[in-house]
Amino acid sequence: xxxxxxxxxxxxxxxxxxxxxxxxxxxxxxxxxxxxxxxxxxxxxxxxxxxxxxxxxxxxxxxxxxxxxxxxxxxxxxxxxxxxxxxxxxxxxxxxxxxxxxxxxxxxxxxxxxxxxxxxxxxxxxxxxxxxxxxxxxxxxxxxxxxxxxxxxxxxxxxxxxxxxxxxxxxxxxxxxxxxxxxxxxxxxxxxxxxxxxxxxxxxxxxxxxxxxxxxxxxxxxxxxx
Amino acid sequence: xxxxxxxxxxxxxxxxxxxxxxxxxxxxxxxxxxxxxxxxxxxxxxxxxxxxxxxxxxxxxxxxxxxxxxxxxxxxx
Numbered sequence: 580x581x582x583x584x585x586x587x588x589x590x591x592x593x594x595x596x597x598x599x600x601x602x603x604x605x606x607x608x609x610x611x612x613x614x615x616x617x618x619x620x621x622x623x624x625x626x627x628x629x630x631x632x633x634x635x636x637x638x639x640x641x642x643x644x645x646x647x648x649x650x651x652x653x654x655x656x657x658x659x660x661x662x663x664x665x666x667x668x669x670x671x672x673x674x675x676x677x678x679x680x681x682x683x684x685x686x687x688x689x690x691x692x693x694x695x696x697x698x699x700x701x702x703x704x705x706x707x708x709x710x711x712x713x714x715x716x717x718x719x720x721x722x723x724x725x726x727x728x729x730x731x732x733x734x735x736x737x738x739x740x741x742x743x744x745x746x747x748x749x750x751x752x753x754x755x756x757x758x759x760x761x762x763x764x765x766x767x768x769x770x771x772x773x774x775x776x777x778x779x780x781x782x783x784x785x786x787x788x789x790x791x792x793x794x795x796x797x798x799x800x801x802x803x804x805x
Numbered sequence: 806x807x808x809x810x811x812x813x814x815x816x817x818x819x820x821x822x823x824x825x826x827x828x829x830x831x832x833x834x835x836x837x838x839x840x841x842x843x844x845x846x847x848x849x850x851x852x853x854x855x856x857x858x859x860x861x862x863x864x865x866x867x868x869x870x871x872x873x874x875x876x877x878x879x880x881x882x
Binding site (some may be wrong): 634636639643671672677678679681682683684685686723725727728730759 | 818819821822825831869871873875876
């Protein structure tokens with residue numbers, strides 16, 4: 580399976596993602612944001628970081644970069660597109676995913692491990708993961724997912740909520756919400772479930788010695804389901 | 806010509822920075838400040854002498870980049 584990680588000026592999780600994808604068997608290539616074409620890929624990843632210094636709004640400048648047209652075409656033709664953290668912000672700014680990531684409710688940069696509950700397994704991203712709750716890492720200042728009530732209804736009706744913040748038992752009440760996101764949303768799909776954006780970083784949880792292994796479950800499933 | 810744009814959060818959208826500013830003002834000597842909403846201001850120089858053309862271009866810029874209409878409104882001054 581071939582994957583491409585897009586590098587924007589200010590991306591800083593691109594190499595971690597490259598390591599993770601290769602560890603689980605992807606033949607990964609790095610693609611510069613100023614290129615106009617993406618090499619043949621089965622998966623495109625928009626990595627975390629601070630593209631363009633988070634100027635204007637997080638992800639807004641990257642969403643107009645030269646490579647994005649190819650990403651949109653790939654996504655619209657059913658290709659798998661994964662956006663992590665800043666990548667999620669870029670996907671909402673392109674309009675490929677609904678809503679927006681606002682500044683965290685309590686104005687603090689949050690850097691810690693969290694638990695997320697998998698809300699929908701009828702997709703390639705979570706299909707064969709046995710666990711219901713994953714321990715992943717978040718590091719963001721703008722992860723407070725927001726959308727209008729009409730959009731939220733549409734997201735829920737179409738089962739687009741991918742993961743929600745919860746405790747280790749899977750209780751996703753407001754008490755376990757780190758950043759103020761509506762309905763504890765940590766990640767969402769598009770309607771067709773080929774595009775996933777999420778704030779937690781699975782690529783930081785692929786080593787039992789350094790962190791944890793729940794990210795490994797994510798990548799093992801992903802390559803296995805393609 | 807120069808076109809000025811103000812982008813603000815829509816009513817009802819949480820503005821934690823505005824809230825923090827309000828609380829700080831209240832803690833200074835401005836107890837009567839009941840709300841602060843923070844926004845952005847853009848001063849855009851367009852090489853176009855026709856005011857209407859320039860403003861309609863800036864309107865397009867607002868819709869496509871300067872504001873995110875999910876949470877923000879824009880006003881061309």
